[in-house]
Amino acid sequence: MSRVVRIHTSSGTTGIPTVIHHTQADLDAWTDLVARSITATGAGKPDIFQNMMTYGMFTGGLGLHYGAERVGMTVIPMGGGNTRRQIQIMKDFGTTVLHITPSYMLHLHAMLAECGVALKDLRLSKAYLGAEPYSEDTRRKIEKLWKIDVYNSYGLSEMNGPGVAFECVHKNGMHVWEDVYGVEVVDPLTGQALEDGRQGEVVFTNLLREATPLLRYRTRDIAAILKGSCPCGRTHRRISRIAGRTDDMLIINGVNVYPSQIESVIMKIPEVGNNYQIFLEKNGALDSLTVKVEISSGMFKGDLAQIDRLKERIRESLRASIIISPRVELHEPGSLPVFEGKAKRVVDERVKI
């Protein structure tokens, strides 16, 4: 224990946080991997990096912080929250790169107008998004709203934190730094290894760590190892974006549904705004699913029938994807709960059996 220089915990996605110990060598190796990740996105010394991830026990904040310093970026250690101040700082310091959750990135955009800041007042060119699963459509939406490149970042406290896998400039899957992390994808039920291209539970072995060595650690994250090589020339294999977690699967009237399926349907609809919530309750013996969706302010044409049609369209698209027909509620932009750290989009009020 005398060689342990820092303690982190997991964000407690499954309930009880896991404690991870680090020696100085562990921290140095981690920092190198984050620096490598940042370099892979084309960022470097000239960049001004605003870190909006929570600092503290959560690894998202400090992990990127030290990696960004090692690359030589100018680091603004903001941490999460205080949206108005975040926007002001982005403007005043000419921030070029952000580290942030996807849900907070969307919220931040909605707040720009309120703060009287336009995109042309900012110098933003990149954002590293992680800490919660999000769909490819959400990425495209954020890239379009902000006119920037969004890079997918993956990590978990048990494997240090961010910098386990990261997208390069080609943005087509995250390179797993296999010189440090052994990666496998297994069938979550049988534990059998799956071939590349098949989706399953991701399992990691940390090959370097001194203080908390973990062998074949089951992440509960669902993804696939991508086949083929990346045009960037790196030989580290890539994993797909995280489709969900083995433990966030919802069983609704006997049908298995991942929240990510719902997200990928609604974020394809242009009239949908920046936030949504999945609400489950019991209606007699049956489960009832309500999807609450914020509309985008530009879509409103003053017409009630248009809104009713939109609701019906969302309901139909969801039914086609998840089989269940949900109730759809439309809300004003900014009215659903906002999360500065990991978003908790599922509210399940069914009584647990």
Place this chain on the structure above:
Amino acid sequence: MTHIQLSVFLENKKGRLYDVCSFLGEHKVNIRALTVAESDNFGVLRLLVKDPQRVAGLLKGNSFVVNETEVVALEVNDKPGGLAKVLGAINKHHINVEYMYGFVEPKARKAMMVFRFDDPVAAVKALKADRIKVVSSKELGSI
């Protein structure tokens, strides 16, 4: 001869109507005419105000979802059959009414009706030819 009506999307939440009205009050905006259309978890508040573009900007700046909709205001005799006469003319010209709502103009002892037509400009032309009194922006401002 058309007017800009502000349509505000409001979710059906306690105090939301008060939020808009108190906001307008704080900014010294007087509401000339108003109606609410409602669906299950949301409604659309329709308003006629002086200087609608400015008011729309104020509302949008405060995160309200606002659309500017072109409407026509017609003068209606405030006596039995007054509205029927106007609707008769509308009907004759095959003009489609999406919705309408009324308000009273105290000075002129006339009733006013706000109409949302699918083609407001053509509607104004046809109704004027039929001697239906179309209320101008100036007259509306003076009410």
